[in-house]
Amino acid sequence: MGRRRRRVDREAAVGPLPEAIATLSRTLPAGPSPEIFRRAKFDRPEAAPALWRLLFHVLSLLSANGASASAAQEAQVRMVKSELRSQGYPRRALAQLPEDGSQGSRELLLALAWLLARGPLLERLLAQTRVPLGDEIPLFEGVSLVPLECDALARPSPSAPHVEADGPMDIRHLQWLMGKLLFQWRKLITSQQEQCALLGKIHTYTRGCHSDRSLGHLSVAETELLRDAEGGQQLLRRLERENARLEAALQWRCRELVFWRWMDTVLGTCPPEASHPTFLPRIPERGTGELELVARELQALQEELRGAVESRRAAWEARVGGWGPEWNAVQWASWEAVGHELAALQQAWEPGGAAAQPHGPCRLVKSDAGASRGPGLRAAQVIGVLRSREACLEAVLCQLQRQCRQELAKLAGALPGLIWILPSGH
Amino acid sequence: DPRAGRERGGREHGAGPPGVLSRRCTPPRLVAELRDALDACAERQRQLDRSLRVSRRLLRTWEPAETPAPQPTPGPETSEEAPSPECTPSSQELKELELLTQALEKAVRVRKGISKAGERHRALSPKSGSTATSASTASAPSRASGQAGCRVSETKPPRGIQQNVVPARGLPECRLLSAGDRTRVGRGAGVTKPGPGLGDQQTPPSAGLRAPEAFTLKEKGTLLQLPMAYRKAASRNSRLWAQLSSTPTGDSVDAATAAKTQFLQKMRMTAGGPSSGLSAAEVDAEVGPLRKACSLLRQRMEEALSAAPADGVQEFHRLLTLEGLQAITEQCLHRLQELRAAVVGQQPGPCPEGRRPRASLPCGGGTAPLWSPQLLLYSSTQELQTLAALKLRVAMLDQQIHLEKVLMAELLPLVRAQEPQGPHWLALCRAAHSLLCEGGQRFPTILRDEPAN
Numbered sequence: 001m002g003r004r005r006r007r008v009d010r011e012a013a014v015g016p017l018p019e020a021i022a023t024l025s026r027t028l029p030a031g032p033s034p035e036i037f038r039r040a041k042f043d044r045p046e047a048a049p050a051l052w053r054l055l056f057h058v059l060s061l062l063s064a065n066g067a068s069a070s071a072a073q074e075a076q077v078r079m080v081k082s083e084l085r086s087q088g089y090p091r092r093a094l095a096q097l098p099e100d101g102s103q104g105s106r107e108l109l110l111a112l113a114w115l116l117a118r119g120p121l122l123e124r125l126l127a128q129t130r131v132p133l134g135d136e137i138p139l140f141e142g143v144s145l146v147p148l149e150c151d152a153l154a155r156p157s158p159s160a161p162h163v164e165a166d167g168p169m170d171i172r173h174l175q176w177l178m179g180k181l182l183f184q185w186r187k188l189i190t191s192q193q194e195q196c197a198l199l200g201k202i203h204t205y206t207r208g209c210h211s212d213r214s215l216g217h218l219s220v221a222e223t224e225l226l227r228d229a230e231g232g233q234q235l236l237r238r239l240e241r242e243n244a245r246l247e248a249a250l251q252w253r254c255r256e257l258v259f260w261r262w263m264d265t266v267l268g269t270c271p272p273e274a275s276h277p278t279f280l281p282r283i284p285e286r287g288t289g290e291l292e293l294v295a296r297e298l299q300a301l302q303e304e305l306r307g308a309v310e311s312r313r314a315a316w317e318a319r320v321g322g323w324g325p326e327w328n329a330v331q332w333a334s335w336e337a338v339g340h341e342l343a344a345l346q347q348a349w350e351p352g353g354a355a356a357q358p359h360g361p362c363r364l365v366k367s368d369a370g371a372s373r374g375p376g377l378r379a380a381q382v383i384g385v386l387r388s389r390e391a392c393l394e395a396v397l398c399q400l401q402r403q404c405r406q407e408l409a410k411l412a413g414a415l416p417g418l419i420w421i422l423p424s425g426h
Numbered sequence: 427d428p429r430a431g432r433e434r435g436g437r438e439h440g441a442g443p444p445g446v447l448s449r450r451c452t453p454p455r456l457v458a459e460l461r462d463a464l465d466a467c468a469e470r471q472r473q474l475d476r477s478l479r480v481s482r483r484l485l486r487t488w489e490p491a492e493t494p495a496p497q498p499t500p501g502p503e504t505s506e507e508a509p510s511p512e513c514t515p516s517s518q519e520l521k522e523l524e525l526l527t528q529a530l531e532k533a534v535r536v537r538k539g540i541s542k543a544g545e546r547h548r549a550l551s552p553k554s555g556s557t558a559t560s561a562s563t564a565s566a567p568s569r570a571s572g573q574a575g576c577r578v579s580e581t582k583p584p585r586g587i588q589q590n591v592v593p594a595r596g597l598p599e600c601r602l603l604s605a606g607d608r609t610r611v612g613r614g615a616g617v618t619k620p621g622p623g624l625g626d627q628q629t630p631p632s633a634g635l636r637a638p639e640a641f642t643l644k645e646k647g648t649l650l651q652l653p654m655a656y657r658k659a660a661s662r663n664s665r666l667w668a669q670l671s672s673t674p675t676g677d678s679v680d681a682a683t684a685a686k687t688q689f690l691q692k693m694r695m696t697a698g699g700p701s702s703g704l705s706a707a708e709v710d711a712e713v714g715p716l717r718k719a720c721s722l723l724r725q726r727m728e729e730a731l732s733a734a735p736a737d738g739v740q741e742f743h744r745l746l747t748l749e750g751l752q753a754i755t756e757q758c759l760h761r762l763q764e765l766r767a768a769v770v771g772q773q774p775g776p777c778p779e780g781r782r783p784r785a786s787l788p789c790g791g792g793t794a795p796l797w798s799p800q801l802l803l804y805s806s807t808q809e810l811q812t813l814a815a816l817k818l819r820v821a822m823l824d825q826q827i828h829l830e831k832v833l834m835a836e837l838l839p840l841v842r843a844q845e846p847q848g849p850h851w852l853a854l855c856r857a858a859h860s861l862l863c864e865g866g867q868r869f870p871t872i873l874r875d876e877p878a879n
Contacts, residue, residue: 117687171858177461181460193815198485290713308727316742334739362802392725393824396725401863408859418874419875
């Protein structure tokens with residue numbers, strides 16, 4: 001066994017490196033030619049532009065906020081640098097590269113390898129660019145509509161300049177924006193309802209048309225492919241390209257070992273960087289604003305809980321004084337029940353907790369009510385999860401609004417001679 | 427455009443007191459936040475509009491120019507056409523299409539006359555294969571073989587018997603035509619799969635189509651068949667995704683994993699940058715669950731506090747729950763402290779409890795990667811609509827909560843800082859109340875109760 005492995009290793013070390021690199025390049029979106037990688041090892045400047053482009057492409061796909069591919073060279077370089085830094089890329093040399101993108105091919109190769117080594121990069125890239133064949137309900141989980149969550153509070157107001165250019169604004173502008181937002185949401189809801197109705201029709205009308213029995217009916221993309229043959233051809237070509245990339249990704253899994261050996265030698269050619277622990281100031285952390293917000297909320301919660309528990313505990317101790325031994329059994333049962341309940345509660349936020357929540361795009365399949373067999377999530381399940389999430393969020397929002405109401409009432413209450421009539425509905 | 431905004435705002439929320447409002451700058455961050463939210467919504471709307479357009483077009487009558495050209499039949503007299511081989515339409519075929527369409531127009535003209543005579547003299551090839559399955563489910567008015575193509579005798583045979591009958595639900599009338607008239611959906615030879623065994627059955631088609639331009643999904647959707655090339659590519663695609671999702675195992679995989687770990691370590695050791703501290707992306711991944719925890723804990727606390735315990739056991743249960751919540755909150759705070767220290771980067775190699783190696787991935791969530799798409803089964807349009815509406819609702823609430831927090835952080839200090847009384851302050855207060863407490867949808871009324879001197 002050991003001997004076999006050694007033999008395999010030796011073989012791997014000689015021949016298949018170009019093959020491994022070629023596989024990698026086929027898997028990457030718009031991957032450069034394998035020759036670029038080889039030149040990058042020697043830090044050849046002619047390999048730099050292609051690698052900057054590649055990293056820009058990869059990172060903008062990963063961050064999924066759609067940085068335009070047409071961004072100017074300098075902007076691309078800056079984006080690559082800052083994105084890598086925010087992900088914790090350790091090498092300082094990269095940050096010091098000139099912004100015209102003319103140099104740094106070896107550093108870029110190292111950065112790419114770093115991204116590859118850390119996680120399922122290729123899989124994520126493939127998933128990100130997947131050719132959509134089925135119908136989906138878009139998951140806009142937070143990210144797209146809540147601007148990067150933590151980003152919001154700590155960001156050094158990137159849009160401040162253009163706001164200032166608009167001149168001073170009053171609160172009515174805010175109200176107008178808020179009204180516009182509400183209106184947009186309503187429009188979205190109406191459109192989505194219509195879209196669902198249309199999907200239902202298309203699925204019903206094409207029942208039994210799919211060659212895949214588990215799907216049964218056609219999706220919009222598939223029906224459209226039949227209606228518009230030219231578009232269908234394009235879809236087919238894209239699908240075939242994706243298949244080629246998927247195959248390459250699977251091959252890469254078998255071939256990557258030799259690549260990592262090679263990368264080790266690439267890293268070996270770099271002189272170690274002088275240690276400057278304070279040199280790279282960590283970005284004014286995007287996350288810290290959100291962190292402080294959560295901290296404040298948790299502290300407030302803790303205060304409230306402390307108050308609620310203290311008084312109740314005291315009252316309880318006074319009351320329970322003379323209860324008999326049978327009470328012990330009841331106590332145990334309560335302990336256990338509460339333990340279970342709270343463990344379940346904790347599950348809900350621990351990663352991997354919400355099992356029924358789909359975490360990727362799901363292909364919508366209309367199935368008859370009776371057919372509950374087969375793989376796949378049931379809509380009813382997901383609806384259940386979403387309802388509890390909705391209830392939870394509503395409670396949070398109400399609590400926040402209540403807090404504001406109290407605060408404002410306190411401020412306004414100081415004024416004599418004013419009567420506040422709150423809108424009905426409370 | 428802020429100016430337009432102000433004007434429109436004035437109209438829409440005309441209930442506000444007239445006159446000048448706070449001249450203070452609206453906090454720029456707040457405006458930026460709202461604009462971001464609006465942009466996100468608009469982008470989503472654009473996507474939705476695009477798919478609506480496509481879906482609507484599919485449900486209308488398919489335009490003859492871009493649709494299902496039926497099988498080329500020069501005239502009604504041509505009895506059988508050779509089934510075209512399954513292949514993808516080449517560009518040449520596409521070119522030929524134009525000619526075919528012209529021929530078809532002529533064919534249609536001729537047929538109009540013939541169909542009146544109810545002529546039917548050819549056996550028709552039924553479609554087999556995947557369509558057959560649909561035949562059993564569809565309530566197709568199929569006719570017994572040999573029966574003349576007469577629309578009057580629409581006896582319904584038991585379902586599922588005539589597997590080969592092409593279902594044609596909703597066809598207004600049986601418009602039985604000639605053999606060449608079998609519906610061929612899709613353009614070009616590759617798009618439809620010709621039914622094998624042409625002519626070996628005596629089953630007349632129930633879905634003979636007279637006019638190719640009259641294709642609607644509602645009436646003839648079940649006749650559609652995906653082109654072979656697509657079917658092959660799609661099934662290969664799903665196989666490959668499934669393979670990609672399966673966790674690879676084996677010696678070489680283990681060795682590669684070890685090599686990657688080693689590479690990362692070596693890189694960290696030779697790098698001059700800060701080696702400790704969490705990256706922003708890692709903080710993101712950590713803060714998310716804590717925020718969720720906080721809101722769930724609060725919700726549970728409020729449930730517990732609002733319940734009215736009926737007896738001692740329930741009272742005890744509630745007390746235990748509250749104490750348990752307190753303990754969990756404590757843990758969360760502890761984790762948060764660690765995270766905070768890690769962000770500052772002072773603490774060497776801090777590792778918050780339960781930190782997963784995957785925390786470094788911005789996608790977060792921590793769920794096992796499942797790359798192949800899942801199926802989401804729904805049973806009715808209504809259910810789908812409920813699901814979609816809930817999804818939107820949750821996304822909207824997420825956004826509202828986020829905006830509420832930003833508003834609180836920015837507006838409340840503004841209200842506090844202003845000199846009370848005065849019309850400005852009142853107007854600001856009223857607007858803030860509406861934004862903060864009513865989601866911007868309603869306003870409080872303020873009455874000045876002047877004492878009569």
